[in-house]
Amino acid sequence: MEVVTARLRLDALRDGDADALFACRSDPAVSRYQGWKPASVADAAKFIDALQGVAPDTPDAWWQRAIRLRDSGELIGDLGLHFADDGTIELGISLAPAHQRRGYAREVVEVMLDFVFGGLRKKRVIARVDPRNFMCMRLLEGLGMHRRDAQAGNVVFELPASEWLAAPDEPGDR
Numbered sequence: 001m002e003v004v005t006a007r008l009r010l011d012a013l014r015d016g017d018a019d020a021l022f023a024c025r026s027d028p029a030v031s032r033y034q035g036w037k038p039a040s041v042a043d044a045a046k047f048i049d050a051l052q053g054v055a056p057d058t059p060d061a062w063w064q065r066a067i068r069l070r071d072s073g074e075l076i077g078d079l080g081l082h083f084a085d086d087g088t089i090e091l092g093i094s095l096a097p098a099h100q101r102r103g104y105a106r107e108v109v110e111v112m113l114d115f116v117f118g119g120l121r122k123k124r125v126i127a128r129v130d131p132r133n134f135m136c137m138r139l140l141e142g143l144g145m146h147r148r149d150a151q152a153g154n155v156v157f158e159l160p161a162s163e164w165l166a167a168p169d170e171p172g173d174r
Contacts, residue, residue: 003112003115005107006107007104007107008067008104009069010079010112012065013051013065015049020075021044021048022038024077025038025044034092034094035092051064056081059083061083062082063081063083065078066078076095076098076099076104077094077095078094079092080093081112081116086123088122090128091112091126093108105136106143117161117165123161124161125164127156128155128156129154129155130153130155131154144159144163146158
């Protein structure tokens, strides 16, 4: 499944993405907030290989999407959705530092929330965020997600489908 936005393209991670994925995920500015940091390019390649064939809505599986610049195809990050069996989705996103603070994360998360709630009819989305990651927390709050109690050192955000689906559809209105 490929999703195209105004500036980005989300599609499957490919074998040729291992170098760029390693560079992004092993950058200290990114890895300090992530649960997974590849030890090498080979580690990133194994991660990509393990994702092959995972379909959206596979129970208890992570479904990763590459985040690419629409025009050049350059890999600038990745987004993962974890499908719990109770209608809950956990969302995670990583962007290379050179591509942060440009609205890309918001663009990607908005289109994925539309997919999760409108297309897959899931009940809620959660995100677990390192409490030092102020930019991510601000993004999630700006999208209408509610801050919940901390779990295992992370701040948990939650958004019910009913709130997202009832929000205005105009860009920037969320």
